Amino acid sequence: MRKHQVSHRSSRGARKLKRPLRLPLNRARKNTAPAHPLTAFPEASDAADSRLSQLARQLSRQPFDLNHFREELLNKLKRVPYSQPRDPVRHKYTFFDRLKAKGALSVFLRTSTLHTIRKWLLLREIISTDRDLEHKNLSVERYSLRFHQVLTSELSRHEKAIICAISKYKAELRWLEEYLSAIDQEKMRQLRILCLSRWPESRKALLKKHQKEDVAVEVGIFELLKELFAKVLPDRFLRRLTQLVCAPPDVNEISNEQDEALRLALTRCQ
Secondary structure (H helix, E strand, C coil), rough: CCCHHHHHHHHHHHHHHHHHCCCCCHHHHCCCCCCCCCCCCCCCCCCCCHHHHHHHHHHHHCCCCCHHHHHHHHHHHHCCCCCCCCCCCCEEHHHHHHHHHHHCHHHCCCCCHHHHHHEEEECCCCCCCHHHHCCCCCCCCCCEHHHHHHHHHHHHHHHHHHCCCCCCCCCCHHCCCHHHHHHHHHHHHHHHHHHHHHHCCCCHHHHHHCHHHHHHHHHHHHHHHHHHHCCCCCCHHHHHHHHHCCCCCCCCCCCHHHHHHHHHHHHHHH
16 A cells, blocks of 8 residues: 555656746746847957947946836836737727736836847947937037047147247256147047047948848847747737837837838848
8 A cells, every 4th residue: 555655656746747847937038139239349449449339338338227217118018009910990908908918017127128128229329329420520529520630730739839949948858748748648539539430430230231220229129029028929019019119208109110111121130
């Protein structure tokens, strides 16, 4: 009788081990998506420096209010309706309702997800700013290139005038060595700014296969959401959620045209 009971327990234990291990959504999947284009870009060495890398450093160091960003996304999720594929006119659920019903809301709003989304949106800001500077002939310091040219010329003229005065009046150079060194450093800095603006780095390193930053960012965010919510939420919902994330705070709807444009962009990436 005892042997029978032991074997019975053993068989029950074996059956339990064969059952699939079910983990909560926020633990079941690790982010194995490809590295973000900005991961190493802002830390480029001086030899590989460019206007883009300087912009990346400037903008990535700006303060980021995570709570405000989360609240802004929540407002959009709760306000914007998710149109149903079979009945697009009927708005039964919001994006918030759908995410909550699928148990995906906490994963979407967790800190690591929001930081990755913010990094993609930052990429869009960097490239957009770079285009704007190029179009307006401005430097990374937001001054006209003509200003930097004139300033460089004036620094050179000032430096020559001081050296001539030292020679004419037999003054000791050590009195003004520190001052002349500061002038020379500033002159070289201005020349570097001009060089970075005249020979900026190609945006292809950040855009990869895409022509526009908006498309590159939408594809990146979609791939992140797909990695997190594969087999939990359909691609159509994830495409529209992506566009909701990228949209301004006052967005009211996601159009079919926007959804189709992203679908085609994703198809081209395959």
